[in-house]
Amino acid sequence: LYRLSTTAVGISFMLFxxxxxxxxxxxxxxxxxxxxxxxxxxxxxxxxxxxxxxxxYLLRGFVEGAKPPVLNEVSVTIPDFPEDGFTIIQLSDVHVGHTIRRSFMQSIVARVNALQPGLVVITGDLFDRTAARIAEDLEPLRGIIAPTYFVTGNHEYFRGVTPALEMLRSLGVIPLTNQHRQIVLTQGRFNLLGVNDLVGAGFGVEPFDIDAAYEGLDASLPTVVLSHQPKSIHYFEEQRCDLMLSGHTHGGQIFPFGLLVKLDQPYVAGLYQHNVAQQIFVSRGTGYWGPPIRVLAPSEISKITIRNR
Known part of the structure; x- marks a missing residue:
């Protein structure tokens, strides 16, 4: 019923x-x-x-929606980053639950491991049902070979954010709830900082708190920030934030919906230079939300390679 109703909504939008x-x-x-x-x-x-x-238009939407995520390789320069060529794999907006299930997660984890990343990050909207209902579907996350970090998206709050975070911890995934970690590499260190999604304040639990996230942070180190919504970058303009990794937009998912996304979010998909000191990369999402349809916005696994020269 969910697939039928959401597909009908997607087709209605396209016919409109x-x-x-x-x-x-x-x-x-x-x-x-x-x-x-x-x-x-x-x-x-x-x-x-x-x-x-x-x-x-309709045929392309269903064909593109059924394809596995593409590998989107992005190179980002952070001059004082301690290791040239360090790789981060970003997953975002998987929306596990109604139609995206365990087999999809197994294939994603296998592809992630084959890339041999230094770090894996999940930038929100992993859950599309309660943690208890998709526990089996998320089990493959336990098999990721690299350290894996997570920040909340808006959908985690809709489905119960506290049990979602507890489940991820049990699977070896580390939630960054307005927190930062120093990641130690062979040639130095960098900060990995994560904030809760902006909608958290409205739910009265796990709110967005940039001050808590930056408390005690060594600002002399390069800093990678995980934040679900691209528009949150405006809160970081006075902070050390060399690169923000975000999702939420799905790249518009069905063209030309991305034009409407621009009304709410400053960036829709890809790498942007926000200001002289800050860059932001926005994933188109690894899964989909609602109808299994995508047009000119393929789902992706993002491979971010950080260069220091």
Missing amino acids: VVTLIYDLMITTSRQLPFDHQRREAIKWAFDVTMLTAAAA
Whole structure:
């Protein structure tokens, strides 16, 4: 029922987009100085074109939604980072629960391990049901070979954030709840800092608290920040934050929904230079939310390689 209802919503959105474009084209054609016969021929051509486009649009959405996540390789320069070529694998917005289950997680973990990362981070919205209902589906996380860190997304609060965090700890995943850790490498150290999602304040549990996260932090060290929503970067402009890793947007998931995402979030997908000192990378998400449909926003496993020169 969930898959059926969410798929219907996705198809409805896509048909709305096609209908809107069709209406704009017809309205424009009526302004052209053509006779009735010519106008009817143009309308027929529009009808055929838009029906074909609608079918292709829907087909692409389902085909792209069914594909496994692509590997998105990104190079980021942090001049004083202690190790050139250090790799972080980022997973985000997996939305385990209704249609994304254990087999998907097994395949993701196998691919992550094959990349031999120095670190794995999960930037929120891992849960789409309560922790108790998807315990078996999340079990493969125990098999990740690299240290793995997690920050909350908005969906963790919808499904019960406290048991979600407890479950992750039992699987060997380390939640950073307004906390930071110093990651020790062979040639030096860097800070890994994580904050709770912005919606936490509204739930009265595990709120966003940047002051707590930075308490005692050595600002002389390069700092990588995990924060679910890209718009949270504005809170970090006065702090040491060389690179923020975020998700939440799904890259729009179904084009042109990304244009609406821009109304709420400053960045939608990819790597951006926020200011002179700060960069932000936004994942398109490893799973999907709602309908199993994606258009021009493929799901991804993000491989971030940090360069210091």
